[in-house]
Amino acid sequence: MTDASTAPKAVLLADYQPFSHVISQVDLAFHLSPRATRVKARLALSPNPQRASGLDLRLDGEGLTLISCMVNGVAVHATPDASGLTLPAALLPDGAFVLETEVEIAPEANTALEGLYMSKGMYCTQCEAEGFRKITFYPDRPDVMAPFRVRIEAEAPVLLSNGNLVGKGEGWAEWHDPWPKPAYLFALVAGDLVAHSAPFKTASGRDVALNIWVRPGDEDRCAYAMDSLIRSMRWDEQVYGREYDLDIFNIVAVDDFNMGAMENKGLNIFNSKYVLASAKTATDDDFGRIEAIIAHEYFHNWTGNRITCRDWFQLCLKEGLTVFRDQQFTGDMRSHAVKRIEDVLMLRARQFREDQGPLAHAVRPDAYVEINNFYTATIYEKGAEVIGMLKRLVGEAGYAKALDLYFDRHDGQAATIEDWIAVFEDATGRDLAQFKRWYSEAGTPRLHVHEDWADGTYTLHFTQENPATPGQPVKGAKVIPIAVGLLNPNGDEVVETTVLEMTEGRQSFAFTGLSARPVPSILRGFSAPVVLERNVSASERAFLLAHDTDPFNKWEAGRGLAKEILAQMVTDGGKPSADWLEALVRVVMDDRLDPAFRALALRLPSDDDMAQTLFLSGYVPDPDRIYAARRRMGDALAHRLSADLPRLFNDLDVPGPYSPDAVAAGRRALRMAVLDLLSRLDGGKAAEALSQSADNMTEEVGALSCLLSVGAGDAALARFKARWSDNGNVMDKWFALQIGLAPPAKAAALTESLTSDPGFAWRNPNRFRSVIGALSANHAGFHNASGAGYRLVADWLLKLDPLNPQTAARMSSAFETWRRYDADRKGMVQAELQRILATPNLSRDMTEMAQRMLTD
Ligand code: 0A1
Ligand code: ZN
Secondary structure, eight states, X not given: OOOTXXXXXXXXXXXXXXXXXXXXXXXXXXXXOSSOEEEEEEEEEEEOTTSOSSOOEEEEOSSOEXXXXXXXTEEOOOOOBTTEXXXXXXXXXXXXXXXXXXXXXXXXXXXXXXXXXXXXXEEEXXXXXXXXXXXXXXXOSTTOOEXXXXXXXXXXXXXXXXXXXXXXXXXXXXXXXXXEEOGGGOOEEEESOEEEEEEEEOTTOOEEEEEEEEOTTOGGGOHHHHHHHHHHHHHHHXXXXXXXXXXXXXXXXXXXXXXXXXXXXXXXXXXXXXXXXOTTTOOHXXXXXXXXXXXXXXXXXXXXXXXXXXXXXXXXXXXXXXXXXXXXXXXXXXOHHHHHHHHHHHIIIIIIHHHTSTTOOOSSOSEESOGGGGOSHIIIXXXXXXXXXXXXXXXXXXXXXXXXXHHHHHTTSEEOHHHHHHHHHHHHOOOOTTTTHHHHXXXXXXXXXXXXXXXXXXXXXXXXXXXXXXXXXXXXXXXXXXXXXXXXXXXXXXXXXXXXXXXXXXXXEEXXXXXSOOEEEESGGGOSSOEEEOOOOHXXXXXXXHHOSSHHHHHHHHHHHHHXXXXXXXXXXXXXXXXXXXXXXXXXXXXXXXXXXHHHHHSOOOHHHHHHHHHHTTOOOOHHHHHHHHHHHHHHHHHHTTTTHHHHHXXXXXXXXXXXXXXHHHHHHHHHXXXXXXXXXXXXXXXXXXXXXXXXXXXXXXXXXXHHHTTOOHHHHHHHHHHHXXXXXXXXXXXXXXXXXSXXXXXXXXXXXXXXXXXXXXXXXXXXXXXXXXXXXSHHHHTOTTSHXXXXXXXXXXXXXXXXXXXHHHHGGGGTTGGGSOHHHHHHHHHHHHHHHTSTTOOHHHHHHHHHHHOO
């Protein structure tokens, strides 16, 4: 299908070689100016003893105008090519030497937001994964680590870089980072900024100045981020024994950012939406995400920065582990049960979806064309799941011992997954050779279960199926930790949670000495990232929903039931069963249960989740039927609960001033779920009243969503816009909500009309995502049979690609599910992907994505 001669060249794990030289010191001097920034780099180099002597020096560099180049103070003639600069061995002295270069770059013209760029008049950088090569000539790879000294000269009041401040004056500042680091952790910020500051004393008594830098006017929305940072720092000391290691920790919020945030050493740079929050501007979910992302970036200081990755194939070494750590942190801060359910919802929605389509790849891939395309749910979320399984297999104590060994052994190094596995083997004595398949093999295993019962012995028989994925037709059996508990028929637990270790393709586990046939609770806590296939009756699911002591499986029982019934409603057009309604109502009305849990139980499976589930069961999903069935299901629930909804809505009101804590947030989540049902009965009356009176963004957005769902959102939308038009982060919600909740046949047209709204600043990644991304996330709208959704998304991706290939390519994964659907839809998506691929000067990023999605 695609012509090999035009395919961009892949980088292979198998080709790894250490760099030709080592760098003992980097000195950078920046003279900032929007169109002509000068960067001087002084690199102290020597041949790498791990490589042969007499090698050329090859430095990466893109879009740089070379002004001068000197070796040991003597000018050399060097001509860069499109991707870098080669200094032939003949030009280099035998031993150590100093290379000095000066280049010119234009940050104002940098629309890709990679390297040094400008956001609303402020200079900032993004170097992961390969952005440093857009700043100066350098070996832009994570295994070249060096201490950096940085001098910044600029007409800006605040000048920041990594490490500690060693000097400053009018128009200049100097920073020194003593910790050797790879170039991707370099950062620089300069602009008119103000700080929200706080002191911190580490466990061993080091004073650290904490600053969150924002644009003037935003400083009153930093308190929650600061509180989250302080709690993260304390938690890492207490749980992992890891202290902060510089005198300053700076965070900067920027409005134009491709991702969520970046862990640059001592100078984290954040998308402003993950820093700025007040009761009036941020929802409970926003507060939760801010806490998690602040923690994530901070935790990278040890897992990512002190110990980094040898090469980009090892990305999960830092990302999987850091996600795992931030998940533990959120669980400790809030509720482990709720956090686990939310994480699994997200894993299934994003990672299972990826794993079941053409973009499936291993947690540690062995080839890539553009590394920016591999910041995926598989690397991050499945990478974290793999660590969760390891921890389950070796136990709390084994995990703690292995992590201590990891930090001791690899501090200051660029490590690999082999190093990571070896610390677990050495700390616990376990052989993890088979476990490593979780890193090398893509795809979501399917775990089939059946059981038998005789003479007091209950046996579970498991079969694992490891489906083929692109480039990996055959796979081996995985080590699967299966947490199981057994309940007796009156609902008491007779066997507590036990972890069964499955290592073979088929395996049976027997429980003896039981007085009655038990009801099994399998895969408790979602102990492995697999699809569990078991024939379970509706009554058994209802029984587990009522009695399971494992909160995850309690929720899962209700979820499984809802999905089964919804699937039936999609295929036969019927109504939900009374059994399901009764079982769910019991949970919703049970005020001994955590409201956050009850809210999660009420959340119906998403349309995309249903499409995936139906596809896996052999159906061709029809987006309109799924949409309609899901609405009927919500309506039926609303009618069944009609007598209780107004009282529930009133009782759940959280009195007093707004607080983002988990308890209050849980009550509001349930209250908004109740309001959504109530709106189906009262046409949005209660929601309209709340929309006018709400004093916090959670309820303001909650009420607006309810109104949009019942087609009564016009007045609230207009009010919202009038009130928030000068707040970009809030206006993103205005765009995304109306598109996300638009009826299927109108979604594309509405999106198209909003692209003409003066507020649609499409070069801003957040705004682009809140419009074009919101359409791709409206399942029935995006997949509307007219093809208008596909066309509009493809048009805009093509428009963004030349300016910002990274964000455009990442968003193209909207198309990854195309093979699930009917021939007409498949044909339309295929045509869009081919149109994308045929576009002249398409980026390498987008070319790789479109090719992978089209390959059989
Ligand atoms: N390392 C950051 C995420 C990140 C990754 C890539 C980026 O540019 C391509 C930017 C940020 C994290 O895990 O938070
Ligand atoms: Zn990360």
